Amino acid sequence: MERTQQFAIGIDIGGTGTKFGIVNHRGVISHKGDDIATNTFKKVEDFVDALYIALKPAIDQIGINHLKGIGIGAPNGNYYSGTIEYAPNLHWRGIVPLAKLISERFGLPSSLTNDANAAAVGEMMYGAAKGMKDFIVITLGTGVGSGIVANGHLIYGHDGFAGELGHTIIRPGGRKHWSTSLDGSLEAYASATGIAITAREMLENSDKSSLLSAYQPEKINSKIVYDCAMKGDEISKEVYRFTGQILGEALANFVMFSSPEAIILFGGVIKAGDLIMKPTKEHMEKNLLPIFQNKVKLIFSELKEADAAILGASALVWEMRD
């Protein structure tokens, strides 16, 4: 069948909601359903049923022969085994054979990986990384995820779990991560959660007046820090400078690993724009060997955030072997 007549289903599973849609080869989403509340389904089989019922009308309309397969992005999704393994923010425990369950229910081949890897494939297929063979996607949201492409292929590693750059240590002996208990990992600083913690710490350790003082400390989140920084608040700006420094140092390490053409940043934290980008770029360049300096493009994702998860997941389908 010609590529132009083919469609892919993209499913993005998050702790809160699951998004899904049908996508053509150029990245146009033709059918998008309402989000499904992931964790209302105690049994994964019931969740798969709900997905199938929601997608069935669109599948019938397109014709199943025009569907090449189903791509799924999920936390702790393992590409090799098609399983979700011990995802801390999903209710299904242990190892869940999701790709198999979905394939059987839909009668279509399916491919599963974690959400950040799916984002990387999406950028390569439809987004800022089109035509690139070596790049890294860093997702900066509640957590920090990553997808690494080298030689034109995602790096999955020997067990399917490669690309956990959010958990690399960038401040040995530094801030303990609230969930992993690792000391000084990137996610502890460069996630939205980390930014809020930094703001609370800086506020507590400073005598300066700050717009942040208007909030109860536990209510401060990255959105508030951003708003205050935009109003010129010194401490809030310092929070972003510090966050950018740590992120930039981490990116320098990643560059010396795989020497990507570009690093593509994605997710809520990048809404801060230059506030985070300038110190990130400065400290990345500063920590690179000269042979790497001023070569790596540091860019924001071009995918619409609302669609990116579905696009990324669907893009896995075009990577499938026929």
Add this chain to the structure above:
Amino acid sequence: MERTQQFAIGIDIGGTGTKFGIVNHRGVISHKGDDIATNTFKKVEDFVDALYIALKPAIDQIGINHLKGIGIGAPNGNYYSGTIEYAPNLHWRGIVPLAKLISERFGLPSSLTNDANAAAVGEMMYGAAKGMKDFIVITLGTGVGSGIVANGHLIYGHDGFAGELGHTIIRPGGRKHWSTSLDGSLEAYASATGIAITAREMLENSDKSSLLSAYQPEKINSKIVYDCAMKGDEISKEVYRFTGQILGEALANFVMFSSPEAIILFGGVIKAGDLIMKPTKEHMEKNLLPIFQNKVKLIFSELKEADAAILGASALVWEMRD
């Protein structure tokens, strides 16, 4: 032509000596010449001539039709361009088109990469990584080099310079590197040079008596530290414990990048055996997410050090397309 009748020339260019030999498909070196003193040749063309003259008798004996090509490992060797670029410890300045010069002189295809990448290909072809598709080789010598294999292929990056893990920052704001001026890079601690510096620092900052005190500080090298540690010297043992901690933390970061099946350590520093291996393994495991723990094999290279450089370089030839 059948593989069994084919041979490859391996050339390893170092700042001091250049080693070379002819290797068969099983990694047996059939002809090995005397080392050439690299830096006695002011013009690279004269160096290539000397290599050709040294290898000519062996080439004639085997028959040029039985030679598939020439693999070259060299500092700052770029796989894509076949050039050596700004190698600090070679006398030839700027960008040297070495692969082209050698191909023309020998009338054989040639392939060039840096020495650590060559070591990784050597391990995959003849050594501890036989059959592996995802692994990392770390060379711990005067400097710290690395070669990263993912999905069965070396990661070269978009520009041919990937895999400079020795220059990743593991102690932000830490020890300044004597040559790169980066602060707190792995090489500043985990190389033989770094071990000697750590020993001098610990000796200076300690009141304990130490066998190291018998040496002039500037004469202390990693060999002396090793000998003293084996005699039970506390400070020398602490030097290895500290070095292993830093190396282990760095390895944890590398694992979370590419999730290799194994990390293969190679070079002079690993002669310290368990002195370095035990703390390295301990701190690697400690800094890994649970999904990565107790999975990565941390092993020493199985290649004889005297032959490894030639084998690694020659192995590039078997990677060439016919």
